[in-house]
Amino acid sequence: MTTYLLRLVAATYLFLLVAWPVSLVAVNTFDDGFASIRALFADPDIVVALRLSAYVAAVSVIVNTLFGVTISMLLVRYEFPGKRVLNALLDLPLSVSPIVVGLALVLVYGGRYGWFGPTLQGWGFDVIFSTPGIIMATAFVALPLMIREVVPVLEEVGVEQEQAAQSLGASGWQSFWRITLPSIKWGVVYGVVMTLARSLGEFGAVKVVSGNVLGQTRTATLVVEEKYLNFDQQGAYATAFLLAMVSVACIVVVAIIRPKNQH
Numbered sequence: 001m002t003t004y005l006l007r008l009v010a011a012t013y014l015f016l017l018v019a020w021p022v023s024l025v026a027v028n029t030f031d032d033g034f035a036s037i038r039a040l041f042a043d044p045d046i047v048v049a050l051r052l053s054a055y056v057a058a059v060s061v062i063v064n065t066l067f068g069v070t071i072s073m074l075l076v077r078y079e080f081p082g083k084r085v086l087n088a089l090l091d092l093p094l095s096v097s098p099i100v101v102g103l104a105l106v107l108v109y110g111g112r113y114g115w116f117g118p119t120l121q122g123w124g125f126d127v128i129f130s131t132p133g134i135i136m137a138t139a140f141v142a143l144p145l146m147i148r149e150v151v152p153v154l155e156e157v158g159v160e161q162e163q164a165a166q167s168l169g170a171s172g173w174q175s176f177w178r179i180t181l182p183s184i185k186w187g188v189v190y191g192v193v194m195t196l197a198r199s200l201g202e203f204g205a206v207k208v209v210s211g212n213v214l215g216q217t218r219t220a221t222l223v224v225e226e227k228y229l230n231f232d233q234q235g236a237y238a239t240a241f242l243l244a245m246v247s248v249a250c251i252v253v254v255a256i257i258r259p260k261n262q263h
Helices: 004-029 035-042 044-079 083-089 098-109 117-123 132-139 142-157 160-167 172-201 205-209 220-229 234-256
Strands: none
Touching: 004 234, 035 044, 044 083, 044 132, 044 142, 044 172, 044 234, 098 117, 098 132, 098 205, 098 220, 098 234, 132 142, 132 172, 132 205, 142 172, 160 172, 172 220, 172 234, 205 220, 220 234
16 A cells, blocks of 8 residues: 555656646647747757757767766776765766856856956957857766766676786776776766756756857757747747757667666
C-alpha cells in the first residue's frame, strides 16, 4: 500500500510540475496547425536566433565535454591540495543565479569597465555583447553537468584495468583511449545530453551578456521572451516547443540506443 501511495504522489507531482505544463506548450503551439512553426522559419531573424542557439550549444557541449572529462579524471584518480575546494567550486554554477553569472562576466570582460575588456577590445576581440560572451555564459552554467555524470562512473570502474594495461606497457593516453573512455562512455553520453539541454535553455546569463540584438546576438530563449512580451504568444509557444523537443529527442534517442544492462 505504501509503495502505491508513493508512486501516486511521485506521478502526480511530475504530472503537475512537468508533464502538464509542457504538454500545454505543445497543444498551444499547434492550435492553428503548423502555421506557427512555418512562421518561425519564414522569419530570417528567428532563423538566425535558432542557428545561434544551436552553435552556442554545440560549442558549449564540446568545451564542457573536454574540460569535464579531464577534471573528472583529476578528481577521481589523483590526490592534491585543494581538491575539496575545487570540487566545491565546480558546483558553483548550480547554486548561483545565472543573472549573477552574466553580471560577473560583464565585470571581467566588459568593454568599458571590465578588467580585461578594454585590452581585448584593443586587440579587436569583443567578448560581451557578442557570440564569445554568450558561449562563455552558457558553458559556465552547464559546467557541472558533465562532471557529475562522469565522476560516479569513474569511481565505479576503479583503476584495476588501467593499471593492468600500464603494467603491460600501455602509455597513459593508450590506457585512457582504449580502457577508460569505453568504460565511461555512457556517463559521457548522458553528460552531453544534459549539457545540450541546459545550453539550449539558458536565459538569464545570456540575456545579460548578449545585448539581445535582433538578428545578431538574440538567441532562441530570448526570442521566446520577446514574442511573449509583444503578445505574439503563438510565436513564443512555437519557439519554446522547438527547444523542448530537441532536448526530449536527445533523451529518447539515448534511452533507445543504451544497452539494457547499462544503468
